[in-house]
Amino acid sequence: GDSVTQTEGQVTVSESKSLIINCTYSATSIGYPNLFWYVRYPGEGLQLLLKVITAGQKGSSRGFEATYNKEATSFHLQKASVQESDSAVYYCALSDQGGSAKLIFGEGTKLTVSS
Amino acid sequence: SVLLYQKPNRDICQSGTSLKIQCVADSQVVSMFWYQQFQEQSLMLMATANEGSEATYESGFTKDKFPISRPNLTFSTLTVNNARPGDSSIYFCSSRGTGGYEQYFGPGTRLTVL
Numbered sequence: 001g002d003s004v005t006q007t008e009g010q011v012t013v014s015e016s017k018s019l020i021i022n023c024t025y026s027a028t029s030i031g032y033p034n035l036f037w038y039v040r041y042p043g044e045g046l047q048l049l050l051k052v053i054t055a056g057q058k059g060s061s062r063g064f065e066a067t068y069n070k071e072a073t074s075f076h077l078q079k080a081s082v083q084e085s086d087s088a089v090y091y092c093a094l095s096d097q098g099g100s101a102k103l104i105f106g107e108g109t110k111l112t113v114s115s
Numbered sequence: 116s117v118l119l120y121q122k123p124n125r126d127i128c129q130s131g132t133s134l135k136i137q138c139v140a141d142s143q144v145v146s147m148f149w150y151q152q153f154q155e156q157s158l159m160l161m162a163t164a165n166e167g168s169e170a171t172y173e174s175g176f177t178k179d180k181f182p183i184s185r186p187n188l189t190f191s192t193l194t195v196n197n198a199r200p201g202d203s204s205i206y207f208c209s210s211r212g213t214g215g216y217e218q219y220f221g222p223g224t225r226l227t228v229l
Contacts, residue, residue, distance in 0.1 A: 048217050103160065104160075105158045
Protein backbone atom coordinates (compact mmCIF):
# COMPACT_ATOMS: atom_id res chain seq x y z
CA GLY A 1 0.00 0.00 0.00
CA ASP A 2 0.88 3.66 0.10
CA SER A 3 2.92 4.88 3.02
CA VAL A 4 5.22 7.57 4.36
CA THR A 5 8.25 6.86 6.54
CA GLN A 6 10.02 9.28 8.83
CA THR A 7 12.92 7.43 10.37
CA GLU A 8 13.65 9.84 13.22
CA GLY A 9 11.05 10.20 15.91
CA GLN A 10 13.02 12.91 17.69
CA VAL A 11 15.82 15.22 16.61
CA THR A 12 17.76 17.72 18.70
CA VAL A 13 19.76 20.43 16.96
CA SER A 14 21.65 23.39 18.35
CA GLU A 15 20.48 26.83 17.37
CA SER A 16 22.00 28.14 14.12
CA LYS A 17 22.98 24.64 13.00
CA SER A 18 21.63 22.93 9.90
CA LEU A 19 18.76 20.47 9.91
CA ILE A 20 17.60 17.60 7.77
CA ILE A 21 14.51 15.53 8.53
CA ASN A 22 14.21 12.45 6.38
CA CYS A 23 11.05 11.41 4.59
CA THR A 24 10.60 8.59 2.12
CA TYR A 25 7.39 7.41 0.60
CA SER A 26 5.85 4.47 -1.17
CA ALA A 27 3.10 5.22 -3.65
CA THR A 28 2.23 1.88 -5.19
CA SER A 29 -1.34 2.82 -6.05
CA ILE A 30 -0.70 6.50 -6.77
CA GLY A 31 1.16 7.44 -9.92
CA TYR A 32 2.25 10.93 -9.01
CA PRO A 33 1.58 11.84 -5.40
CA ASN A 34 1.43 15.35 -4.05
CA LEU A 35 3.92 15.79 -1.22
CA PHE A 36 3.55 17.95 1.86
CA TRP A 37 5.25 18.95 5.08
CA TYR A 38 2.97 19.91 7.94
CA VAL A 39 4.10 21.37 11.27
CA ARG A 40 2.55 21.43 14.70
CA TYR A 41 3.98 24.00 17.09
CA PRO A 42 3.46 23.46 20.83
CA GLY A 43 -0.12 24.26 21.78
CA GLU A 44 -1.21 24.89 18.21
CA GLY A 45 -2.96 23.04 15.43
CA LEU A 46 -1.51 21.38 12.36
CA GLN A 47 -0.30 23.86 9.74
CA LEU A 48 0.82 23.37 6.18
CA LEU A 49 4.52 24.23 5.91
CA LEU A 50 5.13 23.53 2.24
CA LYS A 51 3.92 21.45 -0.65
CA VAL A 52 5.28 20.20 -3.98
CA ILE A 53 3.13 18.57 -6.61
CA THR A 54 5.64 18.14 -9.43
CA ALA A 55 8.54 15.71 -9.34
CA GLY A 56 11.92 17.42 -9.41
CA GLN A 57 10.62 20.68 -7.98
CA LYS A 58 11.50 22.26 -4.66
CA GLY A 59 9.14 23.86 -2.21
CA SER A 60 10.19 26.37 0.40
CA SER A 61 8.69 28.26 3.31
CA ARG A 62 9.98 30.01 6.44
CA GLY A 63 13.57 29.04 5.52
CA PHE A 64 12.69 25.36 5.11
CA GLU A 65 12.91 23.58 1.81
CA ALA A 66 12.17 20.13 0.41
CA THR A 67 12.74 18.62 -3.02
CA TYR A 68 10.42 16.06 -4.60
CA ASN A 69 12.82 13.28 -5.62
CA LYS A 70 10.80 10.73 -7.58
CA GLU A 71 13.77 8.43 -8.25
CA ALA A 72 14.67 8.15 -4.59
CA THR A 73 11.01 8.47 -3.48
CA SER A 74 12.16 11.02 -0.95
CA PHE A 75 11.05 14.43 0.26
CA HIS A 76 13.55 15.41 2.95
CA LEU A 77 13.04 18.65 4.85
CA GLN A 78 16.06 20.91 5.26
CA LYS A 79 16.94 24.18 6.87
CA ALA A 80 20.34 25.84 6.83
CA SER A 81 20.11 27.48 10.24
CA VAL A 82 17.44 26.56 12.78
CA GLN A 83 16.05 28.79 15.49
CA GLU A 84 14.56 27.94 18.83
CA SER A 85 11.13 28.90 17.45
CA ASP A 86 11.39 26.03 14.95
CA SER A 87 10.90 23.53 17.77
CA ALA A 88 7.81 21.60 16.74
CA VAL A 89 6.61 18.27 15.36
CA TYR A 90 7.01 17.93 11.59
CA TYR A 91 4.90 15.56 9.52
CA CYS A 92 5.57 14.42 5.98
CA ALA A 93 2.47 13.48 4.00
CA LEU A 94 1.30 12.52 0.54
CA SER A 95 -1.96 12.56 -1.35
CA ASP A 96 -3.22 11.35 -4.69
CA GLN A 97 -3.18 14.08 -7.34
CA GLY A 98 -6.26 12.94 -9.12
CA GLY A 99 -8.12 11.19 -6.40
CA SER A 100 -9.85 11.68 -3.16
CA ALA A 101 -7.34 14.06 -1.54
CA LYS A 102 -6.86 11.52 1.23
CA LEU A 103 -3.68 12.42 3.13
CA ILE A 104 -1.29 9.70 4.28
CA PHE A 105 1.00 10.88 7.06
CA GLY A 106 4.33 9.81 8.41
CA GLU A 107 4.65 9.37 12.16
CA GLY A 108 6.16 12.76 12.71
CA THR A 109 9.56 14.00 13.84
CA LYS A 110 9.80 16.08 16.98
CA LEU A 111 12.43 18.76 16.56
CA THR A 112 13.96 20.36 19.61
CA VAL A 113 16.25 23.30 19.00
CA SER A 114 18.56 23.97 21.90
CA SER A 115 20.04 27.37 22.61
CA SER B 116 -7.02 28.85 2.74
CA VAL B 117 -9.81 27.68 5.03
CA LEU B 118 -10.12 28.27 8.76
CA LEU B 119 -11.61 25.43 10.75
CA TYR B 120 -12.86 25.55 14.32
CA GLN B 121 -13.55 22.62 16.56
CA LYS B 122 -15.56 22.30 19.70
CA PRO B 123 -14.78 21.17 22.35
CA ASN B 124 -11.01 21.59 22.57
CA ARG B 125 -10.89 18.68 24.94
CA ASP B 126 -13.24 16.35 26.67
CA ILE B 127 -13.11 13.69 29.34
CA CYS B 128 -15.87 11.10 29.38
CA GLN B 129 -16.72 7.81 30.99
CA SER B 130 -16.60 4.49 29.16
CA GLY B 131 -19.84 3.63 27.47
CA THR B 132 -20.97 7.19 26.89
CA SER B 133 -21.21 9.06 23.59
CA LEU B 134 -19.85 12.45 22.71
CA LYS B 135 -19.99 14.82 19.79
CA ILE B 136 -17.22 16.88 18.22
CA GLN B 137 -18.20 19.79 16.03
CA CYS B 138 -16.25 21.28 13.15
CA VAL B 139 -17.09 24.60 11.53
CA ALA B 140 -15.43 26.10 8.45
CA ASP B 141 -15.25 29.82 7.76
CA SER B 142 -16.24 29.23 4.13
CA GLN B 143 -18.12 26.62 2.16
CA VAL B 144 -16.13 23.49 1.44
CA VAL B 145 -17.07 20.45 -0.58
CA SER B 146 -15.43 17.77 1.52
CA MET B 147 -14.58 17.56 5.17
CA PHE B 148 -12.29 14.91 6.58
CA TRP B 149 -11.90 13.46 10.05
CA TYR B 150 -8.57 12.17 11.33
CA GLN B 151 -7.58 10.34 14.50
CA GLN B 152 -4.17 10.68 16.10
CA PHE B 153 -2.95 8.55 18.97
CA GLN B 154 -0.12 9.84 21.13
CA GLU B 155 3.18 10.12 19.25
CA GLN B 156 1.71 8.50 16.14
CA SER B 157 0.65 9.64 12.70
CA LEU B 158 -2.74 10.98 11.78
CA MET B 159 -5.10 8.37 10.33
CA LEU B 160 -7.97 9.30 8.05
CA MET B 161 -11.24 8.06 9.52
CA ALA B 162 -13.78 9.23 6.98
CA THR B 163 -14.67 11.71 4.27
CA ALA B 164 -17.91 13.66 4.55
CA ASN B 165 -19.64 15.46 1.69
CA GLU B 166 -22.76 17.53 2.09
CA GLY B 167 -26.00 15.64 1.79
CA SER B 168 -24.50 12.19 1.47
CA GLU B 169 -23.35 9.45 3.79
CA ALA B 170 -19.78 9.67 4.93
CA THR B 171 -17.24 7.30 3.40
CA TYR B 172 -15.29 5.40 6.05
CA GLU B 173 -11.75 4.08 5.87
CA SER B 174 -10.85 0.57 6.87
CA GLY B 175 -11.07 0.10 10.62
CA PHE B 176 -13.69 2.82 11.14
CA THR B 177 -17.45 2.24 11.05
CA LYS B 178 -20.56 4.33 10.86
CA ASP B 179 -22.00 2.69 13.96
CA LYS B 180 -19.01 3.61 16.09
CA PHE B 181 -18.20 7.00 14.53
CA PRO B 182 -21.30 8.45 12.89
CA ILE B 183 -20.61 11.64 10.99
CA SER B 184 -23.13 14.23 9.89
CA ARG B 185 -22.63 16.89 7.22
CA PRO B 186 -25.80 18.95 7.09
CA ASN B 187 -24.35 21.85 5.10
CA LEU B 188 -21.18 23.07 3.41
CA THR B 189 -19.65 24.65 6.53
CA PHE B 190 -20.41 22.18 9.28
CA SER B 191 -19.75 18.58 10.33
CA THR B 192 -20.15 16.57 13.50
CA LEU B 193 -18.27 13.46 14.55
CA THR B 194 -19.86 11.32 17.25
CA VAL B 195 -17.96 8.73 19.22
CA ASN B 196 -20.43 6.08 20.37
CA ASN B 197 -19.89 3.74 23.30
CA ALA B 198 -16.54 5.39 24.02
CA ARG B 199 -13.74 3.18 25.29
CA PRO B 200 -10.28 4.04 26.70
CA GLY B 201 -8.87 2.89 23.34
CA ASP B 202 -10.68 5.81 21.70
CA SER B 203 -8.60 8.28 23.71
CA SER B 204 -6.80 10.32 21.10
CA ILE B 205 -6.91 13.64 19.27
CA TYR B 206 -9.56 14.07 16.59
CA PHE B 207 -9.00 16.56 13.78
CA CYS B 208 -11.30 17.80 11.09
CA SER B 209 -9.86 19.12 7.85
CA SER B 210 -10.92 20.32 4.45
CA ARG B 211 -9.31 21.17 1.16
CA GLY B 212 -9.04 24.76 0.03
CA THR B 213 -10.67 25.77 -3.22
CA GLY B 214 -8.49 24.89 -6.18
CA GLY B 215 -5.66 23.53 -4.10
CA TYR B 216 -4.26 20.14 -3.19
CA GLU B 217 -3.47 20.95 0.42
CA GLN B 218 -5.73 20.37 3.39
CA TYR B 219 -6.32 22.71 6.27
CA PHE B 220 -6.85 21.39 9.75
CA GLY B 221 -8.84 22.35 12.78
CA PRO B 222 -7.02 22.67 16.11
CA GLY B 223 -8.06 19.20 17.21
CA THR B 224 -10.16 17.80 20.04
CA ARG B 225 -8.31 15.85 22.69
CA LEU B 226 -10.53 13.08 24.01
CA THR B 227 -9.81 11.10 27.16
CA VAL B 228 -12.06 8.15 27.95
CA LEU B 229 -11.90 6.89 31.53
